[in-house]
Amino acid sequence: METSAILILAIPLLMFLFLGLAGKYLPHKWAGILGTAGMGVTMILAYTVAFTYFFSGAPEFISATGDRLQHVVFNQEWLNFYDKLTINIGFLLDPISAMMLVVITTISFMVHLYSNGYMRDHHGVWETGFQRFYAFLSLFSFSMLGLVVATNIFQMYIFWELVGASSYLLIGFYYTKPSAVAASKKAFIVTRFADLGFLVGILLLSFNTGFFSFTEMTSVPVEGVADTYQINLGTAEGIKNIFANSAASTFMGASVLTWALVLIFMGGMGKSAMMPLHIWLPDAMEGPTPVSALIHAATMVVAGVFLVARLFPLYVLNEAALDIVTVVGAVTALYAAMVACAQIDIKRVLAFSTISQIAFMMVSLGVTRLGHETALGHEVHEGLGYMASMFHLFTHAMFKALLFLGAGALIHAIGSNDYTAMHGLRKYMPVTHITFLVGCLAIAGIIPFAGFFSKDEILTACFGHSAVWAIWMTLVAGLTAFYMFRLYFLIFWWKEHKTPEGHHAPHDQPWTMTLPLIILAVISCVAGFVPFGKLVTWNGHEIAGSNLANLNWNVAAISLVVAVCGILVAMKMYKKENPLPEKMRNALPNLWDWCHHRFYWDELYQFITHKIIFGCICKPIAWFDRHIIDGTMDAFASITNKASYAIRGLQSGNVHMYVWIYLVGAILLAAISMIVIL
Amino acid sequence: MEINALYYLIPAMFMFACGVYGFITRRNMIAMLISLELMLNGVDMNFVVFNRFLYPGQLEGMFFTLFAIAIAAAETALAIAIVVNVYRANNDIDVRDINKLKF
Numbered sequence: 089m090e091t092s093a094i095l096i097l098a099i100p101l102l103m104f105l106f107l108g109l110a111g112k113y114l115p116h117k118w119a120g121i122l123g124t125a126g127m128g129v130t131m132i133l134a135y136t137v138a139f140t141y142f143f144s145g146a147p148e149f150i151s152a153t154g155d156r157l158q159h160v161v162f163n164q165e166w167l168n169f170y171d172k173l174t175i176n177i178g179f180l181l182d183p184i185s186a187m188m189l190v191v192i193t194t195i196s197f198m199v200h201l202y203s204n205g206y207m208r209d210h211h212g213v214w215e216t217g218f219q220r221f222y223a224f225l226s227l228f229s230f231s232m233l234g235l236v237v238a239t240n241i242f243q244m245y246i247f248w249e250l251v252g253a254s255s256y257l258l259i260g261f262y263y264t265k266p267s268a269v270a271a272s273k274k275a276f277i278v279t280r281f282a283d284l285g286f287l288v289g290i291l292l293l294s295f296n297t298g299f300f301s302f303t304e305m306t307s308v309p310v311e312g313v314a315d316t317y318q319i320n321l322g323t324a325e326g327i328k329n330i331f332a333n334s335a336a337s338t339f340m341g342a343s344v345l346t347w348a349l350v351l352i353f354m355g356g357m358g359k360s361a362m363m364p365l366h367i368w369l370p371d372a373m374e375g376p377t378p379v380s381a382l383i384h385a386a387t388m389v390v391a392g393v394f395l396v397a398r399l400f401p402l403y404v405l406n407e408a409a410l411d412i413v414t415v416v417g418a419v420t421a422l423y424a425a426m427v428a429c430a431q432i433d434i435k436r437v438l439a440f441s442t443i444s445q446i447a448f449m450m451v452s453l454g455v456t457r458l459g460h461e462t463a464l465g466h467e468v469h470e471g472l473g474y475m476a477s478m479f480h481l482f483t484h485a486m487f488k489a490l491l492f493l494g495a496g497a498l499i500h501a502i503g504s505n506d507y508t509a510m511h512g513l514r515k516y517m518p519v520t521h522i523t524f525l526v527g528c529l530a531i532a533g534i535i536p537f538a539g540f541f542s543k544d545e546i547l548t549a550c551f552g553h554s555a556v557w558a559i560w561m562t563l564v565a566g567l568t569a570f571y572m573f574r575l576y577f578l579i580f581w582w583k584e585h586k587t588p589e590g591h592h593a594p595h596d597q598p599w600t601m602t603l604p605l606i607i608l609a610v611i612s613c614v615a616g617f618v619p620f621g622k623l624v625t626w627n628g629h630e631i632a633g634s635n636l637a638n639l640n641w642n643v644a645a646i647s648l649v650v651a652v653c654g655i656l657v658a659m660k661m662y663k664k665e666n667p668l669p670e671k672m673r674n675a676l677p678n679l680w681d682w683c684h685h686r687f688y689w690d691e692l693y694q695f696i697t698h699k700i701i702f703g704c705i706c707k708p709i710a711w712f713d714r715h716i717i718d719g720t721m722d723a724f725a726s727i728t729n730k731a732s733y734a735i736r737g738l739q740s741g742n743v744h745m746y747v748w749i750y751l752v753g754a755i756l757l758a759a760i761s762m763i764v765i766l
Numbered sequence: 767m768e769i770n771a772l773y774y775l776i777p778a779m780f781m782f783a784c785g786v787y788g789f790i791t792r793r794n795m796i797a798m799l800i801s802l803e804l805m806l807n808g809v810d811m812n813f814v815v816f817n818r819f820l821y822p823g824q825l826e827g828m829f830f831t832l833f834a835i836a837i838a839a840a841e842t843a844l845a846i847a848i849v850v851n852v853y854r855a856n857n858d859i860d861v862r863d864i865n866k867l868k869f
Contacts, residue, residue, distance in 0.1 A: 741866070743861050744790060744861070747789060747790055748790065751786065
């Protein structure tokens with residue numbers, strides 16, 4: 089177990105070093121094969137570890153009463169500042185990290201495989217920097233795996249920044265393209281800004297508690313089994329008491345613990361693109377499409393959800409923090425869904441859809457409360473929202489990666505990101521068409537595809553908490569179905585495809601690109617049947633749910649009806665070319681404009697940063713620097729310069745003149761000193 | 767007739783004044799060099815004379831003079847070398863022509 093755990097982290101890291109250093113001496117093909125093989129081995133190891141964790145029933149993984157435990161596989165001291173501040177690097181195995189191992193390695197392997205086909209053009213010419221691309225993919229996989237298995241919050245922060253850095257590198261992969269460079273900078277700066285909150289939150293939390301380790305914050309050791317812990321609300325309450333008893337128990341009306349949790353959530357907001365820090369994600373689509381699938385849809389952007397889930401025992405005791413999570417999530421979900429309805433670039437639609445779906449996960453965590461609740465006449469199990477959130481994270485990763493890889497295949501075939509260049513592709517690219525349809529059905533939440541089950545659990549959890557959010561989220565689910573099928577119909581139907589003069593007709597891509605699509609489509613069909621309630625819960629205690637027998641059919645019926653309505657509306661509007669969309673657009677021009685321009689958030693940021701911060705703060709400071717500070721120094725220099733120019737005539741080069749001056753000076757000095765002495 | 771220090775100092779000062787005059791008025795670098803030597807010798811004589819008359823038991827002035835003579839010899843050799851090079855470059859040794867390094 090320990091060897092596998094070390095190898096899971098070591099293989100991608102070594103692959104990064106090898107491909108990064110020796111990549112340019114390797115043939116392109118071999119770099120791709122090596123990277124893919126490395127990731128394949130990592131995937132097999134991660135599967136072994138996850139399956140051992142979930143199904144072996146060993147005492148360090150499951151307690152006698154059937155609760156899943158947290159097992160620290162290794163925990164190596166890394167930086168020892170002094171006895172109270174030691175930073176470890178370790179490997180924590182618990183339900184969510186085991187699940188994330190599966191998700192990350194699966195998607196990463198699919199993307200590695202897919203990129204072998206995607207990163208070259210139709211004539212088989214490799215893209216420049218192909219080896220660098222694989223090196224960065226490996227770096228990202230290493231960072232993300234290190235993030236999810238972190239045993240302490242500082243390790244998480246380190247890997248959190250590493251995924252940010254690898255995301256930056258990959259968004260800016262086409263570094264000769266100014267828009268890609270701008271997008272990578274934007275992503276890095278926005279998430280860095282959010283991470284400032286994360287760091288302050290970590291400092292608040294660990295300064296007051298003295299803990300870095302997750303197991304110390306949320307769990308108690310299990311007697312008799314080494315390195316094994318059980319999630320325990322008592323520990324979290326203990327932490328709450330530490331804050332309640334500390335000197336500064338409140339700040340600006342909220343308790344310091346709430347502040348710490350909200351600031352940590354701010355880090356999650358940045359990474360998970362929650363409003364108002366979402367602006368980087370749509371621009372991040374400048375990166376190669378496989379990167380969008382891996383980083384900006386399936387894995388890195390759910391790190392924020394994972395962070396909240398990791399500290400969930402602390403959040404669940406803090407209503408205020410959870411309410412903030414809920415409100416941010418719900419507002420973002422609706423906003424992103426509305427914007428997704430009015431985008432032309434298919435990757436932008438998917439990006440906003442990702443934001444909306446992650447917001448679903450956030451809401452699901454936010455509405456989770458302990459204690460029993462009922463939803464439309466059915467009992468809601470304790471901690472259902474947490475389970476639903478993780479379930480949706482899992483299924484969303486699969487079908488969103490599928491959709492992105494499908495979009496990549498379309499872009500590769502057509503050479504444009506806009507659906508206006510596509511239309512009617514269903515006959516030309518049958519594999520892409522079917523798999524894309526599966527993805528759309530899954531995200532829309534049609535039974536029996538994966539999204540149906542997870543979204544249904546989320547809605548059940550919402551209904552259990554508050555009817556307002558439940559109705560809100562149901563509407564967003566309807567919008568999701570609408571915009572996804574709008575995209576689907578506009579790409580594959582609408583009107584017959586016309587191939588431009590001098591181009592080949594679009595066709596399905598090589599097997600390296602279609603195979604991942606097919607595998608992910610199959611997973612999207614069956615992932616809903618994974619009994620998540622038995623596997624992943626907030627405290628390891630099994631809950632019923634997430635399979636057909638335990639479905640809350642009242643909620644399921646509502647969400648199904650809403651989803652089908654969304655699909656039918658999309659079909660009516662976009663299946664055949666007709667003037668209806670144009671009419672609706674003209675009927676509500678303002679709404680269209682606002683949605684199309686993403687509610688002018690970018691312009692708002694542009695205004696704040698350029699006009700207010702740059703204009704009112706930076707410019708005066710720059711003026712002061714340039715004119716006062718530099719001016720003083722320049723004045724010294726120019727005075728010296730001018731004086732030198734003025735007296736340089738004395739250096740005539742005439743030796744006799746020097747002698748005369750010397751002589752007269754000597755005589756004068758002698759005369760003066762004589763006068764003084766006498 | 768008592769021979770006192772003035773008998774030595776007056777010729778020494780005369781030598782020095784001749785040197786200064788020559789240094790200022792001559793254009794020829796060799797002549798200027800000779801004037802320079804004249805000044806140096808006048809000063810050397812002063813050292814010896816003051817040593818002999820004021821501190822007869824000691825030898826600092828004498829040795830200072832010996833050093834000055836040795837260094838003057840070296841300096842002359844150097845100066846002559848410069849003069850030779852200037853002559854090669856300018857084809858004359860007029861000091862007014864050596865003003866290429868001014869500002």
